[in-house]
Amino acid sequence: xxxxxxxxxxxxxxxxxxxxxxxxxxxxxxxxxxxxxxxxxxxxxxxxxxxxxxxxxxxxxxxxxxxxxxxxxxxxxxxxxxxxxxxxxxxxxxxxxxxxxxxxxxxxxxxxxxxxxxxxxxxxxxxxxxxxxxxxxxxxxxxxxxxxxxxxxxxxxxxxxxxxxxxxxxxxxxxxxxxxxxxxxxxxxxxxxxxxxxxxxxxxxxxxxxxxxxxxxxxxxxxxxxxxxxxxxxxxxxxxxxxxxxxxxxxxxxxxxxxxxxxxxxxxx
Amino acid sequence: xxxxxxxxxxxxxxxxxxxxxxxxxxxxxxxxxxxxxxxxxxxxxxxxxxxxxxxxxxxxxxxxxxxxxxxxxxxxxxxxxxxxxxxxxxxxxxxxxxxxxxxxxxxxxxxxxxxxxxxxxxxxxxxxxxxxxxxxxxxxxxxxxxxxxxxxxxxxxxxxxxxxxxxxxxxxxxxxxxxxxxxxxxxxxxxxxxxxxxxxxxxxxxxxxxxxxxxxxxxxxxxxxxxxxxxxxxxxxxxxxxxxxxxxxxxxxxxxxxxxxxxxxxxxxxxxxxxxxxxxxxxx
Numbered sequence: 001x002x003x004x005x006x007x008x009x010x011x012x013x014x015x016x017x018x019x020x021x022x023x024x025x026x027x028x029x030x031x032x033x034x035x036x037x038x039x040x041x042x043x044x045x046x047x048x049x050x051x052x053x054x055x056x057x058x059x060x061x062x063x064x065x066x067x068x069x070x071x072x073x074x075x076x077x078x079x080x081x082x083x084x085x086x087x088x089x090x091x092x093x094x095x096x097x098x099x100x101x102x103x104x105x106x107x108x109x110x111x112x113x114x115x116x117x118x119x120x121x122x123x124x125x126x127x128x129x130x131x132x133x134x135x136x137x138x139x140x141x142x143x144x145x146x147x148x149x150x151x152x153x154x155x156x157x158x159x160x161x162x163x164x165x166x167x168x169x170x171x172x173x174x175x176x177x178x179x180x181x182x183x184x185x186x187x188x189x190x191x192x193x194x195x196x197x198x199x200x201x202x203x204x205x206x207x208x209x210x211x212x213x214x215x216x217x218x219x220x221x222x223x224x225x226x227x228x229x230x231x232x233x234x235x236x237x238x239x240x241x242x243x244x245x246x247x248x249x250x251x252x253x254x255x256x257x258x259x260x261x262x263x264x265x266x267x268x269x
Numbered sequence: 270x271x272x273x274x275x276x277x278x279x280x281x282x283x284x285x286x287x288x289x290x291x292x293x294x295x296x297x298x299x300x301x302x303x304x305x306x307x308x309x310x311x312x313x314x315x316x317x318x319x320x321x322x323x324x325x326x327x328x329x330x331x332x333x334x335x336x337x338x339x340x341x342x343x344x345x346x347x348x349x350x351x352x353x354x355x356x357x358x359x360x361x362x363x364x365x366x367x368x369x370x371x372x373x374x375x376x377x378x379x380x381x382x383x384x385x386x387x388x389x390x391x392x393x394x395x396x397x398x399x400x401x402x403x404x405x406x407x408x409x410x411x412x413x414x415x416x417x418x419x420x421x422x423x424x425x426x427x428x429x430x431x432x433x434x435x436x437x438x439x440x441x442x443x444x445x446x447x448x449x450x451x452x453x454x455x456x457x458x459x460x461x462x463x464x465x466x467x468x469x470x471x472x473x474x475x476x477x478x479x480x481x482x483x484x485x486x487x488x489x490x491x492x493x494x495x496x497x498x499x500x501x502x503x504x505x506x507x508x509x510x511x512x513x514x515x516x517x518x519x520x521x522x523x524x525x526x527x528x529x530x531x532x533x534x535x536x537x538x539x540x541x542x543x544x545x546x547x548x549x550x551x552x553x
Contacts, residue, residue: 006450006452007450014358014359016355017353020352021375021422025378028379031393031394032386075285079282079285082280082283086280095287096284096287098541098544098545102290105480106293106536107480109529110293110529110532111293112510113514113525116515144283169272170276173275191381194381195381199383200483225383225385228385229385229483229487244389251383255381
């Protein structure tokens, strides 16, 4: 009887942990929605931070994340292509694969410190490009790993068929292999975009923040996440309300991009 | 022609991650030189962090942020590990696929929420609860540790679940056929089979917790003092960097780079152990 009881107990405890995990998700989402929506108004989307809105912050955050993607996606994809299609099986490729895997989990604040030393201190101040570079550094290893893994799923026969047709290596890679892995890679790009658009730590002392609307990447650049950090710690009620609305908008954006990524891959199957 | 260019471009992109890693290490190391010379390894155990009046020098020791990082991470791990195992077991062995699927998605969404949201939520909703029922003034090691635990939980659960799911059904069925209970199958079949993946997930989550900035920044209190109880405020390496790095001068700045270097090396070692020892997958 004892072992049956123990069995019951463990099963109940496991189920309970799942319930606890899910409750936290709902707790966070419900409080965030409640606080965020009650402070939300249409006017925050048409005003800049200096007038109590988040328009410049949204534009700034997206600008940096999109530019970072424009740097990271080609580099990351090409690196993934090298690892899987050119260097596969070589010592060098396996070292690079491992290093890139490790880089993927490097603390984001350290990447901020690194970018500060190279792109902020020598140029005399915070600038948008530094933020873009910090985000790109975070994104590259994720894209490498996704591309590498997705290309690995492409059947060898497809490559052989391409070779049999006399296609040159890079044509086979681009027009057959990458095309076959398109959906998986797209999902990976979307998920990594969702991850970097919510990043705060690497931006704190690279692009910092700007209260005004700005598209000048050589100056301090407006950031939604850095603003949330600042606003939430101000004592006045209106700053906190704005922080909640901004946090709500950020979470909706991140979760939507995330779900979109999952939806893309689901549709393929 | 195009083929050569394509191949070379892909080669240079691939080597970039190598240079990035070396680059980060050498930049941190060279900027930390002043502090390394001045304080050496005593830096790790010195609890004084004080600039001189003229802001030119001072004594900077990393003990407090190091201890703060370790303690908040330890609290997070103690709370998150059993919960994550429970969730992983629930998803692989208990729930029917009808329930497991939405729960899995929910857990993965929990992992996608930006860390700043956890921090802010923790500050306004969780800190008051800790203050009322456990003590302290709300922000401190315990609050930071608990919210950190909630943050790494989905990540740990997802990897452990993946590891447990690789257990061949035939092994489990044989055990069930012998009359084993579910718990016995979990304990004697699944756990030994998925051991590597499970330990790997725990270590990986540990690496993530050590380097986490924003969730902790709201909650740890950011005070340069040694905590005498777990509800006391303190600081951690990432939080100290986040709040004070950009304003620091000369030697203090160098000490900050020293801390960043320590964090970087420790994280890399931990992640490497997890990935290459425990999570090593067969070469495809």
